[in-house]
Structures are given as C-alpha cells and as structure tokens.
Amino acid sequence: MVDRRQVLTFRVRSQQLDRAEGTLADTAVLDIGAQDTGPDGGRWALAVRGVDVTALDGEDLILLWTVRGAPHLYRRADLAEVAAAVEPFSDPDAGKRVYDAAKPLRAAGIGILAALDEVADRMRAVVTRPIVKGDVSGRLAELLPEPYLRFCRPCDATHPYEMPFRLAAVRAGLELRLDTSPPVLQRISGFRKAATPSDRFDLIRAYLRLLGPATPQHVAGYLDAPVKEVKAHWPQDVVEVPVDGEPRWLLAADEAALAPTDAPVTRLLGPFDLFLQAKDRATLLPDPARAKELWPVLGRPGAVLADGELVGTWRPRKAGRALTIAVQPWRQLPRTRREAVVAQAERLAAYRGVPLAGVEFAD
Numbered sequence: 001m002v003d004r005r006q007v008l009t010f011r012v013r014s015q016q017l018d019r020a021e022g023t024l025a026d027t028a029v030l031d032i033g034a035q036d037t038g039p040d041g042g043r044w045a046l047a048v049r050g051v052d053v054t055a056l057d058g059e060d061l062i063l064l065w066t067v068r069g070a071p072h073l074y075r076r077a078d079l080a081e082v083a084a085a086v087e088p089f090s091d092p093d094a095g096k097r098v099y100d101a102a103k104p105l106r107a108a109g110i111g112i113l114a115a116l117d118e119v120a121d122r123m124r125a126v127v128t129r130p131i132v133k134g135d136v137s138g139r140l141a142e143l144l145p146e147p148y149l150r151f152c153r154p155c156d157a158t159h160p161y162e163m164p165f166r167l168a169a170v171r172a173g174l175e176l177r178l179d180t181s182p183p184v185l186q187r188i189s190g191f192r193k194a195a196t197p198s199d200r201f202d203l204i205r206a207y208l209r210l211l212g213p214a215t216p217q218h219v220a221g222y223l224d225a226p227v228k229e230v231k232a233h234w235p236q237d238v239v240e241v242p243v244d245g246e247p248r249w250l251l252a253a254d255e256a257a258l259a260p261t262d263a264p265v266t267r268l269l270g271p272f273d274l275f276l277q278a279k280d281r282a283t284l285l286p287d288p289a290r291a292k293e294l295w296p297v298l299g300r301p302g303a304v305l306a307d308g309e310l311v312g313t314w315r316p317r318k319a320g321r322a323l324t325i326a327v328q329p330w331r332q333l334p335r336t337r338r339e340a341v342v343a344q345a346e347r348l349a350a351y352r353g354v355p356l357a358g359v360e361f362a363d
Contacts, residue, residue: 002243002258004283007213009308012263014210014254015049015275017305022050024060024075029274032206033072033082036063039352040270040302040316042073047351048267048344062188063176067203068224069097069166070272071176071183078201079188083170085197088113089229094167097224101148101161108147119148119164120171123185127174130186137165205235205251211278213241213248213258221279243283263308266340268325268348271300285310290330304329306337314341316348322357323349329361 012018015029024030027049036042042063043053062076066086074082088094094112095102105115119140126139140160141149152159169176173191177184199205207219216234220227238249241258250258269275276294278284285291294303294313301313304327312329325345333341342359349356 009263018265019050035272036071037272044270065166080194081197081201083193085201093229098163104147116168119168124172133183213250218279267305268344269303323354324357325359
C-alpha cells in the first residue's frame with residue numbers, strides 16, 4: 001500500500017523539483033512539455049528545477065500548441081519526436097480533443113483527422129512569414145468552408161474553431177515565436193515529424209513517469225483523450241500500485257523510487273506547473289476548500305510547495321517595477337520555511353528582472 005505522501009515525494013523527485021542545478025538536456029518535464037501560460041510559465045518551471053534560463057532562446061527551446069491546445073515549451077532538438085507524440089491516437093480521439101468543432105465536421109461527412117490536415121495545409125499556405133494569430137485566423141475564415149467555422153458573438157465575426165486551429169499548427173510545421181503577445185506564428189525551419197515517438201516522449205509513459213502512479217482515467221483527462229484510447233495504448237511494462245486503496249499503475253522501472261523519503265525543499269510553483277497538472281487533485285490536495293482556492297475557474301494563483309506538500313498559494317503584485325509576493329499559507333509556517341519562501345521570491349524577482357519589494361504573509 002502506498003500513501004499520498006509517497007506519491008507526492010515521488011513526483012517531487014521525478015520532476016526534479018528537489019535539485020539545485022540542472023541542464024536543458026536532462027530536465028525531465030521537457031519530455032512531456034512545460035506549459036507556458038502567464039508570466040511565470042514554462043521558463044519559470046525550468047528555473048525552479050535548477051536550469052539557468054537567462055541565456056535560453058529560440059535556438060534551445062520551441063513553443064508549440066500541443067496538449068489540450070495549450071502552449072508548451074520543448075527542446076528544439078526533440079521536435080520531430082514531440083510532433084509524433086502529440087498526434088491524436090485516432091479519429092475518435094481527435095474528435096474529443098477538438099470539442100464542439102467535431103459535430104459540424106462529422107455532420108458534413110468530414111473525418112476529424114482529415115479536417116486537421118485540411119486546416120494545417122491552409123495554415124502553412126498562409127504563414128509564409130511570421131504572422132500574428134488573429135491575422136492567420138482571419139485569413140483562414142476566408143479560405144475554409146462552413147463546417148470549419150463558427151460565429152463569434154463577442155467579436156461579431158466568423159472564425160475557425162479554436163481547437164482545430166491550435167492542434168493543426170504543429171501538423172502545419174508552425175511554431176509560436178517566443179515572448180510574443182498576441183502570439184505570432186512562424187514556419188519551423190527544416191520541420192519533420194518522426195514516424196513514431198520513442199518511449200521517452202510517449203505521452204502516456206511520460207505521464208506515468210512524472211505524475212504517477214496513475215490510472216488510464218487520469219492520463220485521459222490530461223490529454224483530453226477518450227479513456228478507451230488510452231487503455232488501448234497502455235504500456236505493458238507497468239506494475240499495479242494501490243494508492244490509499246485505489247488501484248493505480250506505474251512504470252515497473254520506477255517502482256523502487258516510491259520508497260518513503262523526505263523532500264525538504266521549498267518552491268514557488270507557477271499556476272500551470274506540471275506538478276499541479278496531475279488529474280488526481282484529491283491526492284495533491286485533499287481539502288476541497290483549498291482545492292477550490294488553488295484551482296479556481298479563472299485567475300489561478302501559484303502554489304507554495306514545502307517538504308513535499310502544497311501548503312499555500314501565492315500571487316504576484318506589481319507597483320511600478322517592483323514586485324511583491326502575497327502568500328496565503330494554509331497552516332502556520334515555521335521561520336525556516338518562511339525564510340525559504342522569501343528566498344524563492346527573490347529568485348522569482350530576479351527571473352522577472354525586477355526588484356523584490358517584499359513578501360506579505362497573510363496570517
């Protein structure tokens with residue numbers, strides 16, 4: 001029997017949140033992608049795992065719309081395998097991933113994978129130079145037939161459906177230019193896709209390796225894929241691991257890493273850090289009130305990780321150039337942990353390139 005404490009410390013170690021230094025090449029979260037949402041997104045996720053991000057640029061990293069249509073950072077050198085790994089497993093899987101866009105396409109007799117290819121072909125033809133997302137969307141609205149389009153009331157305009165647009169971008173060999181808002185799409189030089197991804201980049205295996213032990217339902221939730229498809233591609237080299245009485249699975253090679261141990265580190269996790277993306281939220285945070293605070297519908301805070309547990313939330317506040325970190329602890333933090341939080345806040349301010357005005361603890 002494995003308890004939640006062992007699960008959390010396993011994830012701290014497997015995601016390398018306990019290390020002081022690391023390189024881009026050996027940073028495990030880049031195998032599954034580091035979500036790059038908000039100012040403390042993908043590169044901050046690398047920084048809290050010990051990577052010096054000051055010199056990283058587009059030669060090292062590539063930003064793609066992939067899992068759940070969200071922007072994720074990867075190593076540029078891994079692009080071919082990543083492009084293969086993020087492909088839907090099948091037409092039904094693609095239909096689930098594009099949400100409401102599937103219904104009009106199917107009604108018109110268009111397969112979802114075929115539709116993604118059609119959108120990708122049109123996108124690549126449009127993006128012959130770096131172009132802002134809105135302009136690409138507007139041009140596609142002129143080129144694509146009705147089943148691919150929707151009327152947007154807030155804009156009073158017709159747009160392509162959002163998820164096919166995002167999921168087709170990698171198929172089109174397009175990346176998002178780093179540090180652009182609104183996002184700018186551009187062609188990937190020398191783009192190619194591997195025939196199949198290696199085990200390292202297989203998303204089911206990566207989830208089990210970084211967010212296990214897990215069930216097919218957890219992995220399906222992360223991918224927005226049907227559970228049936230995940231089960232059909234479930235690895236053979238797994239072991240069953242009961243977690244608080246629930247059967248879950250882990251790659252057999254990782255079973256020994258579940259041994260009880262401490263995780264004596266403090267980190268300020270960004271709102272979309274991989275550690276917080278696990279689909280067993282009740283394991284991460286059993287208190288429903290605290291879970292609601294950490295994962296609101298809009299405006300997610302960051303999370304304070306201390307000694308392998310989520311112990312509070314944090315939010316950045318800017319006044320001029322200075323940064324203040326407002327921390328809401330869920331329990332009394334000892335002096336040493338408060339000092340560690342302040343040290344992490346200083347690190348965050350340095351990452352943002354601004355002075356730290358202070359850390360405010362709400363007691």
